[in-house]
Amino acid sequence: MLRFLVAGILVWALAGCDSFSEARPMMDEYLERLSRVLEVEQVDSQPLPPADSLPRRRERLLTLPELELGLLDFLSLYGCELQFVVGEKASVLGRVMQPVNRLRYEVRFIRAAEDCLPEIDDEELRESLVQAIKTKRDALPIAVWNATWGTEEIERLVTLSKGFYPVEEKAVATSDLLRDLNQLNRVVRALNNQQLDVSLDDLGAIHQRWQAEFKAGQLINSARLLIETLNAGT
Structure with missing residues (x-):
């Protein structure tokens, strides 16, 4: 019963604290109001519950298996889009792909390789390509992981060093974050289910928005503050 009372008072207190521009003074x-209502001595706020930070990026990145086609095999792909896809990966820029571009490459490789199979007459090359497709599909979850949790952008999004979520922040900010996360979840779910027709066009824009803000980390800190405050009040 006391927890329900506390929750109700919390809603009332938050609604009446528009004059506060920061989360800690509001809590x-x-x-203070809780102690007056319950006629008990006011308790002091306690340290925030612990929260783990992201490991360093080099610890989060997973290794993707590399497939190297020999020169003769590469030339044998003439007329297939796969030859252009492999050629891009072999270029200077292709060797330093960011995780999201590497994910796009992996998807393009699989789709182009499967389209190329009917055009190949050489049984040995065909078998090599079938094995390459299997290896790429098996490793696709690794590419998905690297393009989400292995990026530099997510470090900024979830950093815990930027304080609490602004009290006066407009709701549209969190709705944009939620929209991006929902869209990303749909992409991840589709790729993990081997559905390669899902669009990856918006991943770059999502990462750019992650780079420009750190709202997720602020929301985590605010949730920790609420937990600490409720624990102190009960």
Whole structure:
């Protein structure tokens, strides 16, 4: 019963604290009002519950298996789009692909290789390509991981060093974040289910928005503050 009372008072307290522009003073005010309502001594705020930070990027990145086609095999792909896909990967820029571009490459390789199979008469080359497709499909979840949790952009999005979520922040900011996460979840779910027709066009824009803000980390800190405040009040 006390927890329900606390929750109700918290809603009332938050609604009446528009004059506060920061989260911590708002929670301190809540504890003060709670003590007055319950006629008990006010408790001091406690340290925030612990939260793990992301490991370093080199610890998060997973190794993708590399497939090297011999020169003769590469030339034998003449007329297939796969030859152009492999050629791009072999270029200077292709060797330093960012994770999201590497994911796009892996998907393009699989699709182009499967389209190329009917055009190949050489049984040995055909078998090599079938094995390459299997290897790429098996490793696709690794490419998906690297393009999400292995990026530099997500470090900024979830950093815990930027304080609490702004009290006066407009709701559209969190709705944009939620929209991006929902869209990304749909892409990840499709790729992990080997559905390669899903569009990857918006991944770059999502990463750019992650790079420009750190709202997820602020929301985590605010949730920790709410947990600490509720624990202190009960």
